[in-house]
Amino acid sequence: MLSWLVGKAQEDDLALLRPSGEGLRYRDLAMAVAATSAAYTEAAGSLVGRTIALAIADPAGLLIGLLAALEAGATPVVIDVRAGRGLFEQQLARARATLVVRHDTTDDRLTLEPGHDDPRLIEPEVALVLFTSGSSGGAPKAVALGGRGLQHVIDAILGYLPVDATARTPIVLPMSYSYALVGQALATLRAGGAVLPLHDLGFAGEQLAAMTAHGATGLSSVPTSLKILARAALELPPETRPRLRYVASAGAPLDEATVALVRQAFPGARLFNQYGLTEASPRVTAISDDEAAFARGSVGRALPGLTVVSVGGYGAPLAPGDGGMILPPGEIGQLRVSGPSVMLGYLDDAEATRRVIDKNGNLLTGDLGYVDGDGYVFVTGRADDTVKVAGERVSPAEVAETLSPTPGLGELIVLATADELTGMRLVAFVAPAPGAAPGLRTRVQERARELLPPAKRPTRVVELETLPHLPNGKIDRVALRRMVELGG
Amino acid sequence: MSGGDVAPADARALVRAALDAIGAALPADDDAPLGIDSFSIVLLVEELEAQLGRRIPAREVRRERFASIAAVAALVASLKDALA
Numbered sequence: 001m002l003s004w005l006v007g008k009a010q011e012d013d014l015a016l017l018r019p020s021g022e023g024l025r026y027r028d029l030a031m032a033v034a035a036t037s038a039a040y041t042e043a044a045g046s047l048v049g050r051t052i053a054l055a056i057a058d059p060a061g062l063l064i065g066l067l068a069a070l071e072a073g074a075t076p077v078v079i080d081v082r083a084g085r086g087l088f089e090q091q092l093a094r095a096r097a098t099l100v101v102r103h104d105t106t107d108d109r110l111t112l113e114p115g116h117d118d119p120r121l122i123e124p125e126v127a128l129v130l131f132t133s134g135s136s137g138g139a140p141k142a143v144a145l146g147g148r149g150l151q152h153v154i155d156a157i158l159g160y161l162p163v164d165a166t167a168r169t170p171i172v173l174p175m176s177y178s179y180a181l182v183g184q185a186l187a188t189l190r191a192g193g194a195v196l197p198l199h200d201l202g203f204a205g206e207q208l209a210a211m212t213a214h215g216a217t218g219l220s221s222v223p224t225s226l227k228i229l230a231r232a233a234l235e236l237p238p239e240t241r242p243r244l245r246y247v248a249s250a251g252a253p254l255d256e257a258t259v260a261l262v263r264q265a266f267p268g269a270r271l272f273n274q275y276g277l278t279e280a281s282p283r284v285t286a287i288s289d290d291e292a293a294f295a296r297g298s299v300g301r302a303l304p305g306l307t308v309v310s311v312g313g314y315g316a317p318l319a320p321g322d323g324g325m326i327l328p329p330g331e332i333g334q335l336r337v338s339g340p341s342v343m344l345g346y347l348d349d350a351e352a353t354r355r356v357i358d359k360n361g362n363l364l365t366g367d368l369g370y371v372d373g374d375g376y377v378f379v380t381g382r383a384d385d386t387v388k389v390a391g392e393r394v395s396p397a398e399v400a401e402t403l404s405p406t407p408g409l410g411e412l413i414v415l416a417t418a419d420e421l422t423g424m425r426l427v428a429f430v431a432p433a434p435g436a437a438p439g440l441r442t443r444v445q446e447r448a449r450e451l452l453p454p455a456k457r458p459t460r461v462v463e464l465e466t467l468p469h470l471p472n473g474k475i476d477r478v479a480l481r482r483m484v485e486l487g488g
Numbered sequence: 489m490s491g492g493d494v495a496p497a498d499a500r501a502l503v504r505a506a507l508d509a510i511g512a513a514l515p516a517d518d519d520a521p522l523g524i525d526s527f528s529i530v531l532l533v534e535e536l537e538a539q540l541g542r543r544i545p546a547r548e549v550r551r552e553r554f555a556s557i558a559a560v561a562a563l564v565a566s567l568k569d570a571l572a
Binding site: 082199202203204205206208224228231232235390419421422425445446448449454455457458459460461 | 509510511512513525526527528529530531533534543545546547549550551554
């Protein structure tokens with residue numbers, strides 16, 4: 001996998017930018033990877049068939065740590081360091097890694113720690129493990145991706161995205177996202193281009209300045225981030241904005257307002273809309289704005305070697321193992337993906353795997369949509385209760401479950417409400433239990449900060465004496481939504 | 489007043505209210521590091537924009553401007569002055 005990834009590159013070409021601003025050429029990258037891989041083996045012996053947990057916030061360090069794990073014959077497991085403490089520990093436990101790699105920010109180096117007491121053996125075809133949030137129950141799912149599938153997807157991405165050896169690809173999303181790691185960083189290395197990690201969503205002006213300074217050639221992100229960057233770019237004189245060949249969106253619906261802003265901010269760039277999910281390594285479809293279906297909101301046709309169909313019917317859940325019946329063009333159902341990049345399964349969770357991979361190896365995405373007569377895919381919603389907050393899949397029910405044990409809590413409901421910038425955001429309504437100590441709202445906020453990653457935390461927690469109920473006893477969601485709309 | 493001056497109490501109160509509204513932890517004092525993640529910076533900017541009724545220019549959304557409650561309050565005060 002490693003030689004396949006970087007085999008095309010010229011050793012004197014820039015490969016990766018470190019946080020210090022230092023550029024690593026492919027030759028330097030190879031040396032850093034070899035040294036790190038040797039350190040892994042020295043610390044733990046043979047790592048073939050073992051997992052290495054990468055708990056590394058620095059995206060450049062994560063990339064080196066990941067490539068070194070592949071070099072050592074191990075399977076890297078990428079831990080989301082932005083997750084709250086609870087999810088972080090769950091991910092680490094699920095990895096059952098032989099080694100845990102962390103990043104020491106004081107001197108920008110990787111540190112190695114012994115891993116799990118009972119480290120797992122893993123099938124050699126698992127090339128990478130990434131975490132994705134569960135739609136219920138709160139447990140993170142460890143997605144096992146195969147090497148062949150990753151290679152297939154990366155080459156398919158390079159088949160449509162203008163990324164080549166001259167590419168300078170800024171990474172503005174967390175590297176633990178499959179979108180950033182596989183769809184951008186690894187694809188850029190495969191093309192022999194340079195990866196510019198710039199993750200800091202909040203500081204768009206700084207991101208743009210760095211993109212211009214380092215000659216970024218394209219930009220891929222979620223619509224929220226694209227909107228923030230486009231707005232920031234429009235404050236700059238056109239000649240100081242990065243000259244982008246392309247701007248690509250994925251992770252959430254690409255609305256017309258964002259398209260208009262991006263076109264205005266980066267007039268020379270081709271626009272792409274894409275669809276995918278971690279369980280599909282992740283890219284499934286893509287479309288550029290020179291195709292008519294782009295303006296109609298399509299996420300494009302299936303990439304070469306993949307098939308997308310809609311199956312079953314809206315509101316008709318499929319039994320585990322049942323791949324459903326393929327619906328005619330234009331009919332909304334659950335989107336089902338087939339092809340070599342479908343994940344191998346969820347680690348240690350055969351039941352969850354059976355729920356999404358049918359007996360023929362097809363992946364049920366949980367997304368609702370349809371495929372038109374020309375093969376263009378349209379995504380219309382979700383089959384479960386999850387929503388996208390700034391491109392991250394979030395289940396209000398999962399958030400409510402995490403917050404429920406807050407001391408003094410009587411009732412709780414978490415609602416998703418529309419937000420112009422982040423697409424959706426969560427609002428929690430809470431009411432104290434009889435006799436509860438004051439300060440419930442603060443305790444709920446503290447618990448959210450402790451246990452949940454940023455996008456899953458309710459951005460508002462509203463404490464009421466009691467929650468409104470319908471005559472049937474259920475919480476009156478409509479009344480609460482009205483309260484949000486009125487700013488209550 | 490300029491952005492670097494001591495922000496008036498109402499600007500600090502507005503920043504504290506915005507942090508509270510987005511569920512962020514309040515630092516021990518107004519000069520202590522904000523210590524919020526980048527996603528929360530986005531939410532904080534959005535919340536401040538809603539309260540101020542105007543966009544905060546991206547050129548003002550810089551690390552040092554969001555280092556503490558006092559720093560953000562100075563930014564808010566300068567934007568209010570610009571509106572006045």
